[in-house]
Amino acid sequence: MPQTYTHTFDTPVYKGSVTFNTGLFIDGQWVDPVDGGDRIDVVDPCTGKVITTVVAGTSKDVDIAVAAAEKAYKTSWGLKVPGVERGKLLGKLADLVEKHSDELAALEALNVGKHFHVAKMADIPLAVNALRYYAGWADKVHGKTIETTENKMAYTRHEPYGVVGAITPWNFPLGTVSFKIAPMLATGNVVILKPSEITPFTALYLASLINTAGFPPGTVNIINGYGNTVGEAISRHSSIRAIGFTGSTLTGRKILKASAESNLKKVTLELGGKSPTIVFDDADLEQAIKWASMGIFFNMGQACVAGSRIYVQEKIYDQFLQGFTKTAEVLAGATGGPFEPGVQHGPQVSNLQFERVMGYIKSGKSEGAKVLIGGERHGDTGYFIKPTVFTEAKPDMKIMQEEIFGPVCSVVKFKTEEEVTEWANNTTYGLAASILTENVARAIRMASNIEAGSISINSGPSAEPNVPFGGYKQSGIGRELGQYALDTYTQVKAVHINLGQKL
Known part of the structure; x- marks a missing residue:
């Protein structure tokens, strides 16, 4: 019989079991x-100690x-x-998630290291909203009737695939699970x-x-396990007809390859990013600093849209850098655990991620970029990294080309719109971008010219359940969220009816 685990929280911000x-x-x-199996250690990112298995x-x-x-699927779900x-069941699930938001937020905070209040006010509501949004869509999956000739009728049906797989990441565990299973x-x-396996709670x-x-x-089956065992099995299983994955581009390639080598299952990939934030000299400077800071330091930089x-345009570069540095200093001074009052900056999720981010910081230094602030570990316990700002970074440096997935950014001066557009598009990624300017024509022009699947104007990256999300280039294949996800998880059947044609 599987074990249960009870965690008792007795903290200033949340108390309960x-x-x-x-x-x-x-x-x-x-x-x-079935084989007994190993157990996976789930580690507290604030201490490096095992919470449970x-x-x-x-x-x-x-x-x-x-x-x-x-x-x-054949007896109690699907087209039955x-x-x-x-939709009613998805609505009930949304209500239950909302009812238990404190417990879910506490588990999310404990497991990931993000602050309890952030999990409760951002992560859990996003999951609830996604479940409710798709509850409303469940009875609105429609085909079309298509005019051909007077002797023939044609129509389409949008039908489910049947068994589908979902593989989700560790940075927004409940949110990404909801984004997958709700439209499925x-x-x-x-x-x-x-x-x-890092954040299963x-x-x-x-x-x-x-x-x-x-x-x-x-209807829903949840299999804990490692990517090279359970993830690989899902990717190659001949009876799984489609798969939705959120995670690294490297793993996305493996899943796509597994699909090609097995049953050519439909694959939707939401992968990495190297998103630009572009601040023009007519932007509201105070707001630009806040949005840029949130865009990189939210969730300790552990976001694909970071x-x-x-x-920053040259006229306001020095002012921006001064204000942005102060914001990073405030975050560094408010570093701590997820259940401590006043904390704004937490740990990386694991030792592996900590070492990876520190490796990029080392690379930036060795390639000649200048650390303006941060660039170091915070404390000697857990996986805390100080918010890090580089200057004098060049376009071909690793810190400018590869996804870091940590609280590390480079601030670069630019002159013209044409110049910054070229620089912004100069990566293999194309997930998101933020444009800050009061010039509406420029904002729309930049939104058209940036090669990314999600553009935010005068804000940082954001997600809404009713707005499609996905990437260009090596940031992914297909779209999640919005009505577009209904197309992702259905296949179209065309039906031809002869009303009088004779041979």
């Missing part, structure tokens, strides 16, 4: 791996989960259940979910809410 199961969630039940599944467990999902009923379920698919807690909401057994390349 939260319990969740650490096993595999298959066919509506908690089970152990969760079981690690294998490909055999994926096989069992797929069989349960196939049965559910009207969209209005699917709304369109009638059944799901095999692998949450990140909220996905496991969500499983109990899925049962409480009344979803049929097998604005790690900040381009």
Whole structure:
């Protein structure tokens, strides 16, 4: 019988006990791996100490989960259940997530290291909104009738794939799980979910809410495990017809290759980014500094849309740099754990991520960029890195070309719109960009010319459940969120009806 884990929080910002199961969630039940399996250490990023362990599944467990999902799809979900009923269950799940927002926020904060209030006010509401948004879409998945001739009728059906896979990252665990499963379920698919082995807590807690909401057994199956075992099995399974992945470009390539070498499953990839933030000299300087700071330092820089390349027009460069540096200093002075009052900056999620980010800082220094502030570890416990600002960075440096995924940015001076447009597009990525200017014509022109899937004007990067999200170039394939996700997780069938044609 799988173990449960209870964590008691007795902190200034949250007090309470939260319990969740650490096993595999298959066919509506908690089970152990068929082979006994290893257990995965889940580490507190503030201390480096193990919080608890969760079981690690294998490909055999994926096989069992797929069989349960196939049965559910054929008997109690999919086209067997009207969209209005699917929507009601998604709505119930949204209500339950909202009802248990304190517990989910506490687990998210404990697991990721982000502050409790950020998790409660940002991460959990985003998940709730996504579930509610797609609850409303579940009975609105429509095809078309198409005029051909008077002797023929043609129409289309948008049908679910059946069993689909979802592999989610560690930076926004509950949010990305919701972004995946909500449109998958709304369109009638059944799901095999692998949450990140680094941050599985909220996905496991969500499983109990899925049962409480009344979803049929097998509709959602959650398999903890490593990418090279469970993730690989999902990517190659011949009965999984589509897969949605959020994570690194390197892993995205592996999933795409696995699809090509197995059953050519539909693959949607939301991958890395190297987003530019472009500040023109007519921007509201105070607001520009705040938005640029949020764009790179939010979630300790652990966001695919993080604005790690900040381009500032030469006339206001010195003023911007002065104010931006002060903002970084404030964050550095407000560094701490997720349940401490007044904390604004936390740790990286793991030792591996800490070492990776510190490696990029070392690279920037060695290639000749200048550290204006930060560039060091904070303290000697946990995985804290000081907010880091580079100047004098060149376009071909690693810190300007590769995704760092940490609180590290470069501030670069530019002269003209044409120049900064060329620089902004000079990466293999194209996920997001922020443009700060009071010139409306310039803002629209820049939004058209920047090669990225999501453009924010006079703000930092943002996400809304009803707005599509995805990347250009090596930042991904396909779109999530909005009505576009319905197309991502359905396949179109054309039906031709002969009304009088004779041979």
